[in-house]
Amino acid sequence: MKNLKINNRFTAELPADPELKNEIRQVKNTLFSYVNPAKPSNPELIHASEEVVALVGISKEEIHSDEFLNVFSGKDILPKTQPYAMCYAGHQFGNWAGQLGDGRAINLTEVENNNQFYTLQLKGAGKTPYSRTADGLAVLRSSIREYLCAEAMHYLGVPTTRSLSLILSGDQVLRDILYNGNPAYEKGAVVCRVAPSFIRFGSFEMLTARNELKNLKQFVEYTIKHYFPEIKGKPKEQYIQFFQKVTDTTRGMILHWQRVGFVHGVMNTDNMSIHGITIDYGPYGWLENYDPDWTPNTTDSQNRRYRFGNQPQVAQWNLFQLANALYPLVNEAAPLEKILDSFIIDFEEDYKIMFLNKLGIFTSSDTDDKIVKGLEEILQLSETDMTIFFRNLSQIKKEDSVEQAFEKIEYAFYFPMEIKDKILDAWQKWLSVYLKRLKIETLSDEERALKMNQINPKYVLRNYMAQLAIDAADKGDYSLVDELFHLLKNPYDEQPESEKWFAKRPDWARTKVGCSMLSCSS
Known part of the structure; x- marks a missing residue:
């Protein structure tokens, strides 16, 4: 080489x-x-x-x-x-x-x-x-x-x-x-x-816990020098700016996780990067049905600390530990606390915009909170595939009737027979509000669908897909590894030849080892 x-x-x-x-x-x-x-x-x-x-x-x-x-x-x-x-x-x-x-x-x-x-x-x-x-x-x-x-x-x-x-x-x-x-x-x-x-949050935690403050100062300054050269000012100001940068990139990373339905599964502070990048893929998973309480990690099955809906709060908790590690260099809690306090506030604002964009809503309206919260609740009434639901939502047109709109998302339901009575009524009410909201949007149906399909992936690495590749590889057949590798290089494209992967989790994968929950050795 x-x-x-x-x-x-x-x-x-x-x-x-x-x-x-x-x-x-x-x-x-x-x-x-x-x-x-x-x-x-x-x-x-x-x-x-x-x-x-x-x-x-x-x-x-x-x-x-x-x-x-x-x-x-x-x-x-x-x-x-x-x-x-x-x-x-x-x-x-x-x-x-x-x-x-x-x-x-x-x-x-x-x-x-x-x-x-x-x-x-x-x-x-x-x-x-x-x-x-x-x-x-x-x-x-x-x-x-x-x-x-x-x-x-x-x-x-x-x-x-x-x-x-x-x-x-x-x-x-x-x-x-x-x-x-x-x-x-x-x-x-x-x-x-x-x-x-x-370099991880835990890299700095270790030095502070052991009172190796000379090494802590050297390591933080090394990190700023090589990875955050835009940071300038007196040392104390640099340490605060460094924490702000890590907080901002971490918030952006978690926002992307929530956008695509990814659950890390083991968000320990030693698995958090100072670059705001996802590291250490162990017992991860993608939401099949939209369930904020789901975690793929068997070790976390009781307390569900690292469940999908709790990832923003865990990120803030982890950042708090990083702030504690940096405190001996700053010697002042207020600037670190200010950054921490704004994390969830900023995240919730970003999350609302992101979620509305997933819905094809790119302007603001007084009904937006109702639409977001209403959908988050209704998605949990019966198992609804997150990836399929949001992808197919782009097919809805402003002039569709509620019945036509419902038909376009119906494939996302794992148990269609459950969508009746109160559940069906709830979907119809939400779709009615959603269709009215779409009429406010200035984009045409085609333009809106194009933007939505650049936000909502058609293909993600569902656990059962990875398991199929693993089962084949165990027998010496690596063709599925290659097929999935190339499929997932273009997750937002239609790829008609790969339509079989745009599918709900099969029944056999619901409880199969490697497809539902995984251990840290996975």
Whole structure:
């Protein structure tokens, strides 16, 4: 990979762990530990994203080279690089967890291309000092889910890490998929993911919790210098601006999640990026039927802390923890509190505009709150597919009757026989108000439909789709991985040849492992 431009700023400028032994331990007064990936026994390339490969400065022709396979499986180390695992802490499910760190992620290097910097990170490449009781490896099913989802999110317009490659390790990995005492061996795999950096809220939490304030100051200033160069002023002013920037991008990310119906599933502070990008695709899922209380995470099934409807509030809570971590540098609560207090206010204003745009409403009216709240309630009266409902809503025309409008959204109902009596009456009343509201819009039906279809995706990575690809890949058939990868590159396009994927969750997927709820090992 002759054109790859190595630039290891993170390891060159920040304090390293002096201990080079790869032993699980508490690592203090440092931000990372040098560690080499585990060597896979028989790596095999399953898929690579040509767009991401080009993004970091690798040629398309090099994808199928031995060097590409060996580097991105962890078998060989790039010249002039020293792989490392990052040390950070975090709150997990609302509780302080102490040191966490890259337990199954190893950063290969930073590269520079077209005046942009990217960190290349292998997920599932083996044990690190932060692996705790785990082996640092990943299985094929979770790797397929991560690889496909990150790219799907990018093309949906959601800020995210990117996926460069998906490689089979050739090794067997022992996993208890449901944490019920029935472990089994599965195929191992490694994903190379790409981001500006993998710095997390928990990176700063760790330093403050340990009172490593010199390192905290150095790390915040490093982060501002390299990732927020537009921030100027005295140090204290810069720290406040930094927090404002992270708050703003985090709000934007969550807004996109709510727009497309994505549920992260494990919004711990160690899974929150300072870049406002989605990281760590574990037990995620898309809403099938519109249910604000749904979470895909089995670990969260009782309290549902990370349910769809609670993601904005969790984001604010996580930002509060980041504010606490930055407080020793600011030494003043008021400016941080002001930013935090405005988070939900600003989010709710943005959310209302976003939701109205999904409905094809691009002007303001006194009836807008009623339309939004009314729809959020009515969507829950009977299982209604979120993706299909909003996509088909664009077919409604201003001059349609209530009956005609209803026919155009009817396909979104999982149990059409339930849409009668009070439920049918509620839909008819809402559609009547909605049709009147559309008449105020100045856009033609065709113009409005075009704009709506750029906001409401036709195709998302439903869990059952990912599971079908996983089942086929387990048998050595990777064609469905490739098919879904290309389908999800154009999620807003009609793609008539792929209409079969514009479908409600099939009945068999309602309770199937991997299709309804997932564990953190998923």
